[in-house]
Amino acid sequence: MRDMINANAHQDVFTCWLNIAWTFPALTDSQAEAVMDFMDAGHNVFIAGQDIGWDIMSGQDGSNGTPVTQNFYTNYLNAIYISDGSSTNNKLTANTADPVFGGVAQSNIVDVYGGNMYPDEINAGPGADIIFNYTTTAKHAAIKYEALNYRSVYFGIGLEMVSNADIRNEIISLSRQWLPDEMVGVEYTQAIQTLMNEQNFPNPAYDHTWIKTNEAAKGGIIEIYNMNGSRVISQATGNSLLNRIDLSGLPAGLYTYRIIAGNKTSGTRKLAVIR
Numbered sequence: 001m002r003d004m005i006n007a008n009a010h011q012d013v014f015t016c017w018l019n020i021a022w023t024f025p026a027l028t029d030s031q032a033e034a035v036m037d038f039m040d041a042g043h044n045v046f047i048a049g050q051d052i053g054w055d056i057m058s059g060q061d062g063s064n065g066t067p068v069t070q071n072f073y074t075n076y077l078n079a080i081y082i083s084d085g086s087s088t089n090n091k092l093t094a095n096t097a098d099p100v101f102g103g104v105a106q107s108n109i110v111d112v113y114g115g116n117m118y119p120d121e122i123n124a125g126p127g128a129d130i131i132f133n134y135t136t137t138a139k140h141a142a143i144k145y146e147a148l149n150y151r152s153v154y155f156g157i158g159l160e161m162v163s164n165a166d167i168r169n170e171i172i173s174l175s176r177q178w179l180p181d182e183m184v185g186v187e188y189t190q191a192i193q194t195l196m197n198e199q200n201f202p203n204p205a206y207d208h209t210w211i212k213t214n215e216a217a218k219g220g221i222i223e224i225y226n227m228n229g230s231r232v233i234s235q236a237t238g239n240s241l242l243n244r245i246d247l248s249g250l251p252a253g254l255y256t257y258r259i260i261a262g263n264k265t266s267g268t269r270k271l272a273v274i275r
Helices: 002-006 029-040 052-057 067-076 165-178 185-192
Strands: 015-019 044-048 079-083 091-094 121-124 128-133 140-146 151-155 208-212 221-226 231-236 242-246 253-261 269-273
Touching: 015 029, 029 044, 029 067, 052 067, 052 079, 067 079, 079 140, 121 128, 121 140, 151 165, 221 242, 231 242
Parallel strands: 015 044, 044 151
Antiparallel strands: 079 121, 091 128, 128 140, 140 151, 208 242, 221 231, 221 253, 253 269
16 A cells, blocks of 8 residues: 555545455555555545444454554544443434534444444544534544644544434535535635525524525435435426425424536435424
């Protein structure tokens, strides 16, 4: 891997995707050095997997941390390892204050390794942001970090453990948009709202609501999800900019919605249904 980095074979690759899953060692020294070289060159990294933190930072019997991999974990991902976690960390819940991932619906976290379920509990180092929690806001599942010349996203679980495929895909989509772009905060929010720029009305809604879209959303799909991450409504926008959404079949509760048009996906917004 490092030979590829040194040979500049990566020059047109903006993001390295590392779903480590449940692998030991999580990273070898050579692999960590290659990824750090990649980041030093101004490129971005998405890394996910249970026990990455445990393997690199815990110092327990059977772990494989070295000064090289610990430098990567602490100073490049800007992550703080807290604990090994357990099967009680079985929900992935977005930090609603985060402008990038805050609208992602909740998903179950499932055991895909035959009784070996250890979702790492992590924290954000100085300058990094918590983007997902587990069942409570006291236990953190994922962080993002913007350094001077790169960005990173780090999950303490593998994406294969996120049970809802739509949520997995949304995490990947949002990461793909945020990691390579020179956008933060309000700029990012403005960019992902090119398909819609207004909140639905009325909100809260009873039997219907209206969603106003932009020209770029014509021919797209409006998707509404419940808080378990299940899609409950999928409606074509057609050529209309003002879309009436029938909510009569939905129970009272909080929902999220987004628009997909071609290769564009809007940010998510929240919709409340009352009865």
